[in-house]
Amino acid sequence: MNKADLVNEVAKVVSTKKEAQAAVDCVFD
Secondary structure, X not given: OOHHHHHHHXXXXXXXXXXXXXXXXXXXX
């Protein structure tokens, strides 16, 4: 699973893709 796939999965749970991107960025930092 790459970062983009992970963002898409998180976006299903959180309300916005922006939030999903922020969450994934925190994990990958």
